[in-house]
Amino acid sequence: MSKSRRHFVMRVLAGLAAVALAGCDAITNSSWGPKILRNGERANRGAQRSLTAKSALAQEFSEADLSPDFRSNGTSNPSDDDYQRLAKDQFRDWTLKVEGLVRTPTQVSLAQLRTMKARTQITRHDCVEGWSAIGKWTGAQLSEVLALAQPQPTARYVVFHCADAMDNDGNRYYESIDLDEAHHPQTILAYELNGEALPIKNGAPIRVRIERQLGYKMAKYIMRIELVADLKGIGGGNGGYWEDQGYEWYAGI
Ligand SMILES: Nc1nc2c(c(=O)[nH]1)N[C@H]1C(S)=C(S)[C@@H](COP(=O)(O)O)O[C@H]1N2
Numbered sequence: 001m002s003k004s005r006r007h008f009v010m011r012v013l014a015g016l017a018a019v020a021l022a023g024c025d026a027i028t029n030s031s032w033g034p035k036i037l038r039n040g041e042r043a044n045r046g047a048q049r050s051l052t053a054k055s056a057l058a059q060e061f062s063e064a065d066l067s068p069d070f071r072s073n074g075t076s077n078p079s080d081d082d083y084q085r086l087a088k089d090q091f092r093d094w095t096l097k098v099e100g101l102v103r104t105p106t107q108v109s110l111a112q113l114r115t116m117k118a119r120t121q122i123t124r125h126d127c128v129e130g131w132s133a134i135g136k137w138t139g140a141q142l143s144e145v146l147a148l149a150q151p152q153p154t155a156r157y158v159v160f161h162c163a164d165a166m167d168n169d170g171n172r173y174y175e176s177i178d179l180d181e182a183h184h185p186q187t188i189l190a191y192e193l194n195g196e197a198l199p200i201k202n203g204a205p206i207r208v209r210i211e212r213q214l215g216y217k218m219a220k221y222i223m224r225i226e227l228v229a230d231l232k233g234i235g236g237g238n239g240g241y242w243e244d245q246g247y248e249w250y251a252g253i
């Protein structure tokens with residue numbers, strides 16, 4: 001089975017489980033594929049948001065639980081020239097741009113990010129392809145970075161634009177979350193994994209951690225953060241690279 005097919009089947013199964021859990025009768029409509037994924041997503045998001053406080057923390061683990069190796073999945077080294085140039089100097093010339101619906105478009109270097117309020121958390125990463133790993137992540141809280149740029153009142157979503165091209169048309173990996181998720185204390189721009197600089201295979205110089213959602217939300221190789229009112233104008237319009245292939249936008253665990 002191809003990778004995207006396997007990913008897709010796993011999401012269908014998760015969507016069905018969510019529908020069943022919520023006791024929803026969407027299945028009797030015998031819808032299938034992306035439509036049932038969206039039904040599952042609504043039930044899943046609704047159930048999750050009503051059962052848990054907006055600020056509920058994802059489970060955190062201890063050092064003894066760490067996986068011996070945190071594997072890489074998806075892109076493991078973006079071949080794009082601009083990325084390779086930055087990587088050569090340990091990302092000294094990399095800056096994270098924060099723009100879109102903000103009062104103060106901002107750029108921060110890796111050194112600046114490292115001086116900001118940091119959080120360390122040991123969490124489990126679940127990939128829809130059927131593997132999990134526990135890692136210790138350190139990074140700046142996304143809320144702090146957003147505060148520098150001051151989102152405008154019309155901003156509703158935070159979009160992460162990544163360095164890695166996913167096809168020959170130059171479409172790059174991207175992901176998005178809403179502002180609630182962006183302000184969650186465990187939502188961090190991680191620059192360390194297990195106490196070391198984040199390796200290229202896991203998203204150097206930074207990748208986002210969104211601990212209550214599935215692995216594909218955790219964008220690696222982030223170059224630019226854009227605040228928007230609507231996801232329709234970005235990529236295929238569904239809020240993420242995998243979402244544009246039919247996966248759920250709200251990928252709650
Ligand atoms: N830029 C980018 N981010 C990405 C991906 C990718 O291919 N490119 N893959 C996603 C998927 S499906 C998973 S499971 C995780 C894998 O993270 P890891 O490589 O640190 O294991 O990254 C996510 N973020």
Ligand SMILES: [Mo]
Pocket residue numbers: 073126127128129215216
């Ligand atoms: Mo994944």
